């Protein structure tokens with residue numbers, strides 16, 4: 577009777593001390609990208625939605641992407657199963673449980689309101705559902721949270737502005753705005769006025785830039801949108817002057833290594849610029865982007881780059897420290913200090 581129990585305890589203990597499970601903040605995570613095939617099918621059945629896949633294996637086999645757009649096509653299509661407040665709460669709670677198991681102590685979660693309102697799901701349904709899970713996360717999972725709403729950059733600036741208006745009644749639950757979806761051809765400049773309006777409402781600002789798009793998009797995000805963090809920023813190294821500025825100003829970059837391989841922004845993890853970016857003095861963090869689609873959550877990403885790029889334990893500690901330094905914890909500096917102390921105390925050898 578006792579043996580399996582003792583065995584389980586040892587497994588759990590070993591898992592708790594994996595180097596890649598050190599305490600960390602996740603700062604680049606699309607909640608819709610945490611929709612695992614099993615939950616997608618369960619929600620489809622509950623909501624009477626027909627999925628064009630025979631089963632979860634068939635769906636997983638569709639996760640072979642050529643580029644960002646080929647992923648986005650499936651990502652938006654699968655959202656059809658998300659309809660009620662409970663669906664959004666369940667989705668977010670499942671993510672938070674997984675993230676906590678890999679050492680995530682603080683999560684700043686993106687959502688794409690236009691992808692839901694455009695198919696008839698009210699803004700309030702999405703936010704109330706997500707907020708229920710996020711606001712209970714400290715008690716349930718030991719994870720503090722922030723919510724960031726992203727504008728779809730391949731939709732119009734007018735649509736983004738209307739979405740900002742829709743958010744007004746919910747601003748106490750929303751920390752900031754972001755910009756995502758198809759990047760090339762949709763430069764940050766398109767959203768200058770929307771970001772000005774968001775800033776006037778007291779919202780923090782981030783934007784995807786330099787994932788597939790050129791380094792000039794990263795400059796625009798800084799200069800025209802006033803972003804405080806750059807999501808991805810993968811192509812920054814192509815522009816040495818930009819790198820110098822990002823280092824000087826301490827602008828955080830939220831890298832997503834497994835995503836970059838799956839969406840073919842880099843050929844292989846061994847070619848990922850993460851280590852070169854660390855060596856250049858950039859404030860980089862490691863995140864999971866859309867973990868259900870790209871093969872791993874926060875700890876999986878960290879473990880994968882550790883192996884591919886021969887990162888040391890101290891490199892991992894630095895990345896974890898960066899994640900808390902880059903987090904929107906300015907309203908709770910005591911908490912940030914506690915998280916940083918947890919990183920320093922975590923045994924890595």
Ligand SMILES: Nc1ncnc2[nH]cnc12
Pocket residue numbers: 606609644651756757758784787835865866
């Ligand atoms: N990696 C990504 N880039 C742009 N938009 C996204 N939406 C979800 N994941 C994204």
Ligand SMILES: [Zn+2]
Pocket residue numbers: 604606756784807865
């Ligand atoms: Zn992203």
